Amino acid sequence: MRLFIAIPLSAEMQKALVACMHDLKKQGVEGNYVPAANLHMTLAFIGEYDDPKKIKQVLERVPCPKFRLALSEKGNFGNILWAGVKGNQKLNAYVKELRAALKEEGIPFENDKFVPHITLIRKVSAKKPYQVHLPKADMMVTKASLMRSEFRSGKTIYQEL
Numbered sequence: 001m002r003l004f005i006a007i008p009l010s011a012e013m014q015k016a017l018v019a020c021m022h023d024l025k026k027q028g029v030e031g032n033y034v035p036a037a038n039l040h041m042t043l044a045f046i047g048e049y050d051d052p053k054k055i056k057q058v059l060e061r062v063p064c065p066k067f068r069l070a071l072s073e074k075g076n077f078g079n080i081l082w083a084g085v086k087g088n089q090k091l092n093a094y095v096k097e098l099r100a101a102l103k104e105e106g107i108p109f110e111n112d113k114f115v116p117h118i119t120l121i122r123k124v125s126a127k128k129p130y131q132v133h134l135p136k137a138d139m140m141v142t143k144a145s146l147m148r149s150e151f152r153s154g155k156t157i158y159q160e161l
Contacts, residue, residue, distance in 0.1 A: 002149040003031055003049050005041040005059065005098065006047050007069070007141055008160065009118070012047055014039050016071070016137035017083060024081075031081070031124035038158050041069075041085070041118050043095050044102060045110045052161050055107060055140055055146050062101045065090050070138035075117065080118040081124045091116055091141075099146070 009017070014036045021033050046055065067090040071083050085091070095114045102109050146161045 001048065001050055001052065003046040003052060003055065004042050004147050004149065004160075005044045005046070005055070005144055006042045006147050007064075008145050009039050010139040013069075013071075013137050016135040017118065017120060020083070020132065020134055022087045024121070027126070027130040028128065029081075029121065029124060029126045029130050031079070031121040033121050034119055035155075037045060038156065039118055039120075040147070040158065043114070044099055046102075046107065047110070049107065049108075052146060052148075054105060055102070056161070058098070058101045058105055058107065059144060059146060062094075062098050064141065064144040065094055067091060067141050068138055069141050071134055071136070072125075074132040074134050076124070077115075079123050079125070080119055081121040081132070082119050085116045085118075089115070094144075123133060123151070 017039055018036050035096065067088060069088065070086045072086040073084040075082055075084055091112065099109065099111065148159045148161055150157050
């Protein structure tokens with residue numbers, strides 16, 4: 001089972017990001033656009049792991065604090081275009097505590113430096129320069145979710161467990 005822990009986005013945040021992606025499409029930006037239902041912020045990517053109950057126990061032991069998440073910047077990791085959020089001490093402290101608890105339980109995860117972002121387009125390419133018009137949008141975070149990633153009928157589907 002391919003698993004990760006993420007913050008699900010509110011409908012309003014999804015709508016704002018979809019509008020941004022629609023604008024990019026109109027500018028001729030190509031790539032694999034993330035479907036609205038799959039937009040999220042990954043906190044810890046676990047990968048193949050067959051004991052979701054153990055991960056859920058960590059999530060219960062290290063509950064997500066409530067905080068506001070606001071879009072603030074855009075960036076790239078190679079050919080991945082993403083939307084970033086304003087510096088948030090509660091988010092960063094939570095991710096640090098969550099990852100420490102996963103490590104303590106022996107749950108493997110990618111321990112890359114945490115850069116809070118929401119992937120918009122993979123394999124992005126454009127024949128001419130483009131502008132990313134990131135909307136002003138924010139949401140209240142109330143939980144982190146354990147998610148499963150499956151590839152079905154040529155599409156990636158994320159499901160909350």
